[in-house]
Amino acid sequence: MRRTDGNNNIVQLYGVSFSPNTRDFTIVMQYAENGSLRKYLQCHFSSLDWPAKINLAIQITRGLEFIHLEHIAHRDLHSKNLR
Structure with missing residues (x-):
């Protein structure tokens, strides 16, 4: 496990x-x-302007850049797993 805080x-x-009994994580x-x-996009996509959509893409890119730099x-990776 690697730290991703910050x-x-x-x-x-x-x-x-x-759990060793159920073997579940x-x-x-x-x-x-x-x-x-x-x-979020299902509810709000049509009401978002282009700057807001671009901002979402930038945030996703920054998150990906961070995990890549940390070798995580x-x-x-898909939209259901992005929070």
Whole structure:
């Protein structure tokens, strides 16, 4: 696990727990009040002007740049996983 704090474009991962009984993992992450990017865009895309859409793209790019510079692999990047 790598620390990602200090970057507002990354949802924080607080910890991971493993249950030996059920063999399930539990991931504890920062609460994303607005939900996923996909959900947000489904509700608001038509009302966003171009500067707002460009700002979203810039924020995503900055988050990706941060995880790449930290050598963090996401492996499942799509709009449902962007918060």
